[in-house]
Amino acid sequence: MDGSTDQNIGVTTKAGFVIVFGKPNAGKSTLMNALLNFNLSIVNRKVQTTRNRISGILTEDNFQIVFIDTPGVLSPKYELHKFMLSEIASSFDEADILLMIVDAAVRNPFEDVKYVYEAYEKNFGDKKKILALNKADIAGRDVLMPLSARLFEAFGFDEIVPVSALKKENIDRLKEVIVKFLPEGHFFYDEETLTDKPEKFFAAEILREKILSLYHDEIPYSVMVSIQEFAERSDKLVYINAEIIVERESQKAVIIGKGGESLKKTGAYARKSLEHFLGKKVFLELFVKVRKGWRNNKNFVKDSMIRNSPS
Ligand SMILES: Nc1nc2c(ncn2[C@@H]2O[C@H](COP(=O)(O)OP(=O)(O)OP(=O)(O)O)[C@@H](O)[C@H]2O)c(=O)[nH]1
Ligand SMILES: [Mg+2]
Structure with a gap:
């Protein structure tokens, strides 16, 4: 043999980070999940579902895309929102490619693109910019074609791709475009x-997902889930001890419900999803605590968000 090594066999790989950003509820998490073909990031029809930067890693033969799902908060009202904004800023720094997503089924999607573009333009640098026009399943082709022509003219996007994250339509096309720009x-x-976050982080997220869908009004926004213990008791069993932290006594009473019924229901749903996600039996213990006005407590926000999700 003449000494040919792995390096000069000549398979070129591509790899890079792609930030997924946009307004709350645009479908960022749904889109990342569709691209990964795995439900990693929690999705809900309420706004501000995502609070942390969450990476989802897609590896195929010759490329690896690290998607970064981000929160959709734009004007901060609480310390929690400031934390969420800092998660967005650091995600822009890491990114090689920018993937903006807009809900194309709203009344004026052009204005939404403009709003998000102007809000984050300072973070763009000279990175490639892709726009996904989401919710194409309800927006309709007659809207999307002229809309993308106008958007191309007005902004510096390198590609505009209509998709339906929910119905998984045109996702392969979007993937091709990303791979084309990947370094x-x-x-x-x-x-x-699949991700850089620990299982414990997703345990907290899955529990928060159930709270988002089972409770209303201020409760979903006032809840923090903190995993106190996550212990693999055997190959088949995980013990999880979680605190549901709310801002007021009255919210604690709502979470628990009459005779503990609501909390029991939340726990049962969460356990089922956790078992599916972890592929193991889960023993789940829940406690509800009050931490007055925690959303505006900078140290509490920082400590708990980072404790749940080191990255
Ligand atoms: N019809 C339709 N609905 C969609 C589509 N993509 C997302 N949705 C819905 O839009 C809502 C918001 O989706 P998310 O993925 O949570 O949105 P997000 O941008 O991550 O929201 P935040 O994390 O709150 O910023 C959910 O009810 C989704 O099911 C789509 O392509 N078509
Ligand atoms: Mg989200």
Whole structure:
């Protein structure tokens, strides 16, 4: 043999980070999940579902895309929102490619693009910019064609792709466009890695997802889930001890419900999803605590958000 090594066999790999950003409820998390073909990031029809930057890693033969799902908060009202904004800013710094997503089924999607574009323009640098026109299943082709022509003319997007994240329409096309812009380089993670966040983080998110869908009014926004213990008791069993932290005594009473019924229901739903996600039996213990006005407590927000999700 003449000494040919792995390096000069000549398979070129591509790898890079793609930030998914846009207004609350645009479908950022749904889109990342569709691209990954896995429900990693929680989705809800209420706004401000996502609070942290969450990476989802897609590895195929010769490329690796690290998607970063971000919160959709734009004007901060609480310390919690400031934390969410800092998560967006750091995600822009990391990104190689920018993927803006807008709900194309709203009354004036052009205005929404303009709003988001102007809000984040300072973070763009000279990175490639892709716009996904989401919710194409309800927006309709007659709206999307002229809309993308106008958007191309008005803004500096490199590509505009209509998609339906929910129905998984045109997702492969979007993936092709991303791969086209992906820089050449080695993979950042093992081929099997799906995310950089620990299981414990997703345990908290799954519990929060159930609270988002089972409770109303201010409750979903006033809840923080903090995992106190996450212990693999055996190959088949995980013990999870979680605190549901609210801002007021009255909210605690609502979470628990009459005779503990509401909390029991929340726990049962969460346990089922957790077992599905972890592929193990879950023993779940829940406690409800009050931490007055925690959303405006900078240290509490920082400590708890980081404790749940080191990255
Ligand atoms: N019809 C339709 N609904 C969609 C589509 N994509 C997302 N949705 C819905 O829009 C709502 C918001 O979706 P999310 O993925 O949570 O939106 P997000 O941008 O991550 O929201 P935040 O995390 O709150 O900023 C959910 O009810 C989704 O089911 C789509 O392509 N078509
Ligand atoms: Mg989200």
